[in-house]
Amino acid sequence: MENRDACHVLVIGSGGAGIRAAIEASTVGETIIVSKTITGKGGCTVMAEGGYNAVLTSEDSVAAHYEDTIKGGAFLNDPALVEILAREAPDRIRDLFAWGAVFDLTCEDKFAQRSFGGQQIPRTCYAGDHTGHEIVMTLLEKLRGSPVEIRDELTVVDLLKDRNVVFGAIVCNREGELGTITADAVVLATGGAGQIYDMTTNSTAGTGDGYALGYRAGAELIDMEQVQFHPTGVVYPYDTRGRLITEAMRGEGGILLNTKGERFMEKYDPSRMELSTRDVIARSIATEILEGRGTEHGGVWLDVTHLPKEQIEIRLPLMLRQFLQFGIDIRTQPMEVTPTAHHFMGGLRITLETQTTLSHLFAAGEVTGGVHGGNRLGGNALADTQVFGFRAGRAAAAVESVAKRKMDTVQIDATEEKISRLYEGQATSAKIRRLMKQIMWNNVGIYRNEFDLKVAERDIAKLRAMPLVISSPREISDAFITENMLLVASLVIDGALLRRESRGAHTRIDIKASWTNETSPFGHTFFSKTRSGIEILEGRL
Amino acid sequence: MIVRISRFDPDKDAVPHVETYDVHVASGAHVLNVLDMVRDKFDPTLGYRCCCRAGQCGSCAIRVNGKPVLACTEEARDGDLIESLELPSIQDLITDVTQVVAQIAWLNPRAASLSCGCGVTHETIEEIKPLRECIECYSCVSSCPAYAVSEYAVPTVMRQEQRLNLDPRDVDDRIGEAIARGLFACTSCHKCVEVCPKKIDIPRKAVEKLRIEAAKRGLSLPAHMELARLVEETGRSIERKSTSFLEYVPDVIEPEGEVRATIGFFVGCMFNGRVNQSALDAIEVFRKNGIRVLIPKDQVCCGSPLIRTGLSNFVPELMQRNIAAFVNAGVDTVFTMCAGCGSTLKKDYDTPFRVADITEYLCEVGFVPPTKIAGTYTYHDPCHLLRGQGISKQPRELLRSFVEKFVDMPAHCCGAGGGVKSGFPDEAASIGAVRAEMVAATGADFIVTICPFCEYHLRRVTGLPVKNIATLMLEGYLK
Incomplete structure (x- = not known):
């Protein structure tokens, strides 16, 4: 085997969490980021539409963000991880802004924030309806200006282990040639596994490799049954089924209707209606469809036609364009939606410092469990990637360099x-x-x-x-x-x-x-x- | 559905070859679904990239029937030819983009900005936004005529330079950098906008804006500054060598027979000062068609050469003078026969009258078909007519009505636009050579076009006779 490499920190995965971790780690030591796609394109961060939750105003508080997240998570979250998420999300969005992020600002030049499901007050910062893309572009600019070595289109086959210590990975390139990258510490940031389902919002790369790599190496995972079905996925054309329709649709005032024209959320969650949590709305939609009040393609209606056209054009431009491609003008026509596999709340068990149950193996983002409990709030995933990506990069970089390990x-x-x-x-x-x-x-x-x-x-x-x-x-x-x-x-x-x-x-x-x-x-x-x-x-x- | 895919295995093939597949896909399937199907049913080694499947990551850009598209958003059609982008090939539809990525600049944040708002306002954000939607699919790279033959660092690199130039959080000098990366090599052909999945107007929103900044710092090309001086002094971008068109035509030219309509004529510098005959021919064409032509004498240069090169200080005055000239003449429609003037009047001006290209107008009001003309003709789409004004059908309709044989030719920049011909003549010649090959492939004896710059340039690079469409029509009428 000819392809042998070594570094201080090896980051696996190039979505929001992976790039953030690599940027942080590279301030301390030699860092390599490995991506099975082209860096920045593969993760689900780039596809995230709606936003990033951060407490930024005096009306809001860390305690409120914490409470909303725990409640939304069905009290299955690790409280200490939630505390960190709520407390550090504001600093991490400020990092992004300092690095050039083009987030929407209010006329007073403050971060614009909108309501997402399960929030007491509007807390979701955004860049139109392509917030994730904006974050990835910002991170890519920062990454390209950093000393991180970028390895594109390299698949990690297994983690390298010496007794209980992880010290690198076996990789495989496009041509099927094996190689190794040894490291003092490894960060897993490989995202979720929506692709195990027929209908999913996830990118092709959302295959859950990190769960499998960690598990095979001996790490412990938690709550793997907790798979979030996003309430609003595309129903047809057939080959686009499952694609995400952003929660911002409802955040901006969109309503859900069954084929009888009933605003059915009145039955399931009359106080929060369409801004209830995702688990509740997904179940409500599924029930409406199961009980025969769904459309012929097997969905319900999501309607924004009552909103001013301008609001749709400015706040939801991507969605507008995407539906126009299918011949549907959402300014005048409702969309057909159905739940679709979206986010894995479960994953590798981590400490506050993102340490997994294996030595020198860290993890951040969707590959971890505990932050979101049994149900993730919209806008908390992007925050998760930045808060814990930063922590993972820092913690991994703090691992002491060791003399060359013997290759197993x-x-x-x-x-x-x-x-x-x-x-x-x-x-x-x-x-x-x-x-x-x-x-x-x-x-x-x-x-x-x-x-x-x-x-x-x-x-x-x-x-x-x-x-x-x-x-x-x-x-x-x-x-x-x-x-x-x-x-x-x-x-x-x-x-x-x-x-x-x-x-x-x-x-x-x-x-x-x-x-x-x-x-x-x-x-x-x-x-x-x-x-x-x-x-x-x-x-x- | 039958599709053809260009395959290339670096271990076996010297050049790519096309293979045909018969696949079954659901209605409304995208090209990406077809590729998935070919991989799953016929050949698991088929190489292509894809990730988000929703038009957001830019991984799957390829060419379908020659046109760059995202495989995940392009509907598949029977008979599609699927090829990689025109970038160095790795395997099948996978191309090497590392050279391009290496040229995309990154923001160099000011140290203090970590703690402050760094002067970024709501307005700054709104200004940067249109330049920020790029998904790095590199479709623009694959289609850029300047990139193919020069040191031009590709459209999206310029987009990024301007995005950074607008951002107060960035400390670096982006103007010098953009110039070093070929800022003045863009011909403003707008092909990049046509193929961009996000329709980012890089020539107008980045290239021209960066050129304005360069001009402010005195960094414009000498040839462009010379041109700007000429316009400011004479109102014209062409030096007066003999009597100009406007100096010897009357203000009003009555048609033969009944007056069907009245139209203003925006002449443009080339027709006024260099190729008068084509303009005279156009007037005759209108006379034969019962249209009265008004020619206000106080019209001046449209300002296009200044706007394209960033030397636009004098442009507001030109606009004012031109608009006043035609308003005083009392016309509600003005025609142009220069693609650049037409595009500028339509897009950069806010005119109280309608502006139409000569072919657009003739097809609309109807024209007397000229007598058949012998020979084989092809048509060159001027970029500023095709993409600047969206006109491609009308000239073809006209030509097909009276030339003996018409051979169509796909559009491609000739290299004469955007100040490139005066600034970088070698690059203009190289792009022209590419175009000359395409012309030769049609087997045509004559090229017809509607832009004096294209006309001039094509004549030189192809050696063939190039005719203005008005001249050719008149030949038919006089037969």
């Missing part, structure tokens, strides 16, 4: 051995993924029950047992990613079976519980190679 040839030999077996496999990645996406969508969606979950468990296990096949080295990365996706799918199912209650985004229709989110005796579900289960809060039993 066993790990590399095993990878090469695995690759050689791929040429004799049976099932293509394309086929396995198609089947997996259907299983997950049909059996592990918004409404869950034990029977469907068991079926899914069996069927995913069958897929995992099928040997994957490739015909050329260029397909190696794809095969490894397919394996990652199957592993993540099985963790989601495990969690959904373990959590015998409805909590946050996870709804078990076969179980009636006598407790509320706040009094539930259950804590996190947890998964590692050595143990899995659900935490019982003794005091509440």
Whole structure:
């Protein structure tokens, strides 16, 4: 193997959290950022539309942001992580602004803020309806001016480990050549895994590699059953199904209607209506559709036609243009929407310093669990990437440099051995993924029950047992990613079976519980190679 | 659906080759869905990039039937030819963009700005916004005629220079940097705007603005400054060598027969001072079609050469004089036969009268078909007519009505615009050479166009006779 590299900090993933971590780490030591796409393009940050939550006015408070987040998260969040999120989000958005971010400002030249679901006061900063794109462009400018070494289109196959210490990664390039990058510390910032579902807002790169890399290396994950279904995804044309329609649509005043013309949120959450939390709205829409009040394409109506045309043109230009492409003018016509797999609240268990349960392995952003509990508030994900990306970069850089570790040839030999077996496999990645996406969508969606979950468990296990096949080295990365996706799918199912209650985004229709989110005796579900289960809060039993 | 995909394997192929695939996709499927299908059903090694699948990340830019598009937002059609962008090829549809990325400037934040508002206002933000939507798909790079033959550092690099120039948080000198990266090499052909998925108007919102800043610092090209001096002194961008058109034509030219309509004639410097005959021919064409032509004598240069080169101090006065001239003449429609003048009057002016290109007007009011003319003709779209005014059908309609054989030719800048011909003649010649090859491929004996700058330049680079459309029409009428 010829491609060997070494650095102080290796960052895996190039969305908002990864780039932020790399920028921070590079102020201390040599840093490499690895992306399986072109840096900045692959993560979901660049696609984020609505905004970034930060407490910036005297009417708002860190305590209020904390309270909204915990409440929205069904009290499953790690309180200390939430505290950090609320406290540091303002500083991190100020960093972005100092680095050139083009956020919308009010006429008084202050950050403009709008309402998102589950907020007591408008707290969501934005750049039109392409806030994530703006953040990534700002971060890219900063990154290009930093000493960080950028490695594009390199897939991480596995983490390198020496006993319990992570010290780098095995990588695979576009041509299928293996290589290694050793590092004193590694940051995982690989985002979520919406791609395990048939309908998702996620980019093609949202395959949950970090969950799988961490798990295989021995790290512990939590709450993997908590998959947020964004209430408003595109219904058709068929090939665009699942694409995100921003929450800003509702933030700006959009309303939801069923085919009888009823504003149905009156039934489910009369006080918050369309600005209820995402879990509640997604379930409400799903119920309307299940009970026969959905459109012929299987959606409900999201309507902004009552808003001034100018407001739509200025605040939602991207959405306006996107729908015009499909022949729908949202200024005069309603949109058809349906819930779509969006955000993984679960992930690697981290400390306040973003340390995972493995030494020298840090994590930030959607790949982690605990910050958002059972349901993430709109606008908290972008804040999460910056707050914890910064912390991960700083903490990883603080790891002491060690003398050169000895390369574990066993790990590399095993990878090469695995690759050689791929040429004799049976099932293509394309086929396995198609089947997996259907299983997950049909059996592990918004409404869950034990029977469907068991079926899914069996069927995913069958897929995992099928040997994957490739015909050329260029397909190696794809095969490894397919394996990652199957592993993540099985963790989601495990969690959904373990959590015998409805909590946050996870709804078990076969179980009636006598407790509320706040009094539930259950804590996190947890998964590692050595143990899995659900935490019982003794005091509440 | 049948699609053709340009394949290239660096290990096996010297040059790309096209393969044909028969795929089944749902209605409304995008090109990206077709590529997915080809990869999943026929060849898992098909190389292409994609990420967000929603037109936001810019990964999947490719060419479909020669035109740069995002695969995820372009609807797939039967028979599509799918190729990579015109950048160094890596494999199949994957291209090497590292050289381009390396030229995109980054903001150098002032140290103090970490704690203060750094002077960024609501207005600053609104001004930068249109330049900020770039998703770095590099479609503009693939299509830029200047980038292909010169040191021009591509449209999106200029966009970024102006974005930084506008930002008080940035401390670096972006004007010097933009000049070093080829600021004056843009021909203002607007091809980059046409192919941009976000329709960012880089020539107007970045290149011209940066050139204005350069002018303020005295950094304009000498040839451009000379031109600006001439306009300020004489009201014209062409030196007077003999009697000009305006000096010997009457103010009003009556048509043959009944008067169907009256129109003002905005002559433009080239037709006034250098190629008078074409302008005289145009008047004759209008006479044959029953249209009275009014020619106010106090009209001056439209200001286009100044606006394109950033030396626009004198432009407000030119605008005032021109608008007054035609308002006093009492016309409600003014025609141009210079693509640059027409585009400038339509886009940079706010005129109380309508401005129409000669072909646009003739097709609208109807024209007497000229007698058939022998020979094979092709038409060169002037950039300032095609993209500046959105006119491409009318000239073709006219030509098809009376030339013996018309061979169509795809549009491509000839290299004469944006002050490039005077500033960088070598670059203009190189772009012209590309255009000459395209002309040769049509097998035409004559080129027809509606821009005196294109006409002049094409004659030189192709060696073929280049005719103004009015001249050719008149030939038909006189037969």
